[in-house]
Amino acid sequence: THAENAANDIAAHLHPFTNLATHPQLGPLVIQRGDGIFVEDDQGRRYLEAMSGLWCASLGFSNARLAKAGSEALHGLPYYHTFNGRSNPAAIALAEKLLALAPVPMSKVFFANSGSEANDSAVKLVWYYHNAIGKPEKKKIIARRNAYHGVTVAAASLSGLVPNHRDFDLPIDRILHVDCPHHFRYAEAGESEQDFATRLAAALEQRILDEGPHTVGAFIAEPVMGAGGVLVPPATYFDKVQKVLARYEVLLIADEVICGFGRTGQMFGSATFGLKPDILTAAKALSSGYVPISAVMVNEKVHAAVAANSGKIGTFGHGFTYSGHPVACAIALETLKVYEDENILAHVQSLVPQFQQGLQSYAGRKYVGEVRGVGLIGAIEQYADPARRTPFDPAQKAGARLAELALAQGLIVRAMGDSIAFCPPLIITAEQVDDMFARFARAMAIFEESFA
Numbered sequence: 107t108h109a110e111n112a113a114n115d116i117a118a119h120l121h122p123f124t125n126l127a128t129h130p131q132l133g134p135l136v137i138q139r140g141d142g143i144f145v146e147d148d149q150g151r152r153y154l155e156a157m158s159g160l161w162c163a164s165l166g167f168s169n170a171r172l173a174k175a176g177s178e179a180l181h182g183l184p185y186y187h188t189f190n191g192r193s194n195p196a197a198i199a200l201a202e203k204l205l206a207l208a209p210v211p212m213s214k215v216f217f218a219n220s221g222s223e224a225n226d227s228a229v230k231l232v233w234y235y236h237n238a239i240g241k242p243e244k245k246k247i248i249a250r251r252n253a254y255h256g257v258t259v260a261a262a263s264l265s266g267l268v269p270n271h272r273d274f275d276l277p278i279d280r281i282l283h284v285d286c287p288h289h290f291r292y293a294e295a296g297e298s299e300q301d302f303a304t305r306l307a308a309a310l311e312q313r314i315l316d317e318g319p320h321t322v323g324a325f326i327a328e329p330v331m332g333a334g335g336v337l338v339p340p341a342t343y344f345d346k347v348q349k350v351l352a353r354y355e356v357l358l359i360a361d362e363v364i365c366g367f368g369r370t371g372q373m374f375g376s377a378t379f380g381l382k383p384d385i386l387t388a389a390k391a392l393s394s395g396y397v398p399i400s401a402v403m404v405n406e407k408v409h410a411a412v413a414a415n416s417g418k419i420g421t422f423g424h425g426f427t428y429s430g431h432p433v434a435c436a437i438a439l440e441t442l443k444v445y446e447d448e449n450i451l452a453h454v455q456s457l458v459p460q461f462q463q464g465l466q467s468y469a470g471r472k473y474v475g476e477v478r479g480v481g482l483i484g485a486i487e488q489y490a491d492p493a494r495r496t497p498f499d500p501a502q503k504a505g506a507r508l509a510e511l512a513l514a515q516g517l518i519v520r521a522m523g524d525s526i527a528f529c530p531p532l533i534i535t536a537e538q539v540d541d542m543f544a545r546f547a548r549a550m551a552i553f554e555e556s557f558a
């Protein structure tokens with residue numbers, strides 16, 4: 107029963123990103139099964155999962171092909187490792203497939219288990235690379251405020267959100283942050299997207315010069331910033347940023363953990379926004395979230411230096427027990443095949459106008475300040491007074507309230523501050539997009555009344 111589940115959860119389970127002081131009173135929402143884009147809790151209530159869990163369950167919650175692929179892998183080779191040159195067919199096939207899909211020519215794939223590990227691995231690859239090419243001082247990595255790159259020590263340092271740093275004495279040394287490209291919030295009065303992008307690129311260049319270009323090794327960016335509030339980059343931003351990076355031989359890491367595999371309407375956000383990364387990290391929709399797996403792709407420039415150095419001074423001393431895990435790789439490989447067989451990109455593109463118009467229909471509502479989105483991801487941000495751009499007092503917890511009201515309508519969305527995010531499974535149908543917005547409309551109406 108739910109009462110038993112709740113009591114046992116409270117007794118035994120330490121939850122991530124949860125207020126542990128209030129959890130014993132509030133208790134858990136226990137999800138016990140899923141079908142398509144819906145999940146069901148332990149009281150039989152169904153929810154339309156408009157966040158794909160944590161931006162990951164792209165094929166919904168009951169894909170039989172993925173279950174079969176996992177089961178076959180478990181009965182075949184349930185585990186083997188990839189250290190010391192060991193390999194397995196699923197890891198090999200997945201690496202080949204990822205290289206074929208990459209948005210720019212990539213040379214090799216390294217496997218890890220989560221987005222955080224992929225980003226930590228990318229940091230270490232950058233450090234190793236600069237040692238290998240005889241530039242051991244070029245180790246600083248520039249990230250952006252409001253970025254989210256994960257929670258392991260390096261990834262949390264790359265992240266630029268307060269909860270990732272505060273209370274942990276992060277970021278670590280050598281990880282720096284520059285302004286994030288949120289035009290609506292940070293542009294000066296009358297500043298166009300292009301001028302805003304020019305200003306941010308100039309500030310990035312100045313920061314590189316201040317630090318000393320010989321000390322700056324890489325810049326990391328999500329094509330669309332997810333947990334920071336679904337921030338879509340302003341026009342020309344990545345163009346201008348990449349010109350600066352090229353001038354000072356700063357590598358580009360694209361964090362495609364959310365954007366990868368169709369979310370923005372193309373296979374990778376890098377294609378949508380013109381990024382040409384040297385290193386690319388992916389996770390989440392790589393396996394539709396069904397098993398933990400992530401990948402780091404490196405181009406030949408990075409790989410060649412790492413491989414050459416490995417021959418000179420010893421092995422590349424980094425890797426996980428579960429790097430290239432055969433069950434995870436088999437499920438990821440099947441996921442990528444399902445995307446192809448079901449023509450998921452074409453499906454996503456066909457829904458984008460309806461989805462984006464649905465979001466935009468909230469622009470101009472009483473408490474809506476900004477609507478953002480691209481592809482099948484978006485956010486609606488609430489302001490106390492949108493005309494004056496006055497945010498809600500954080501104590502009012504406006505975003506959390508709206509998300510709670512949506513939950514009561516059988517809709518799971520995510521509040522990030524006062525922004526409400528939507529990131530539905532890519533298999534959502536046109537009728538289900540309407541259903542999603544109908545549920546949200548009821549929640550929004552109650553939300554607006556609650557302030558009257």
Ligand code: PLP
Nearest residue numbers: 220221222254255256332363364
């Ligand atoms: N990078 C991005 C862009 C993410 O959104 C996330 C997770 O939400 C991560 C990295 C971290 O991934 P994980 O939670 O699998 O460690």
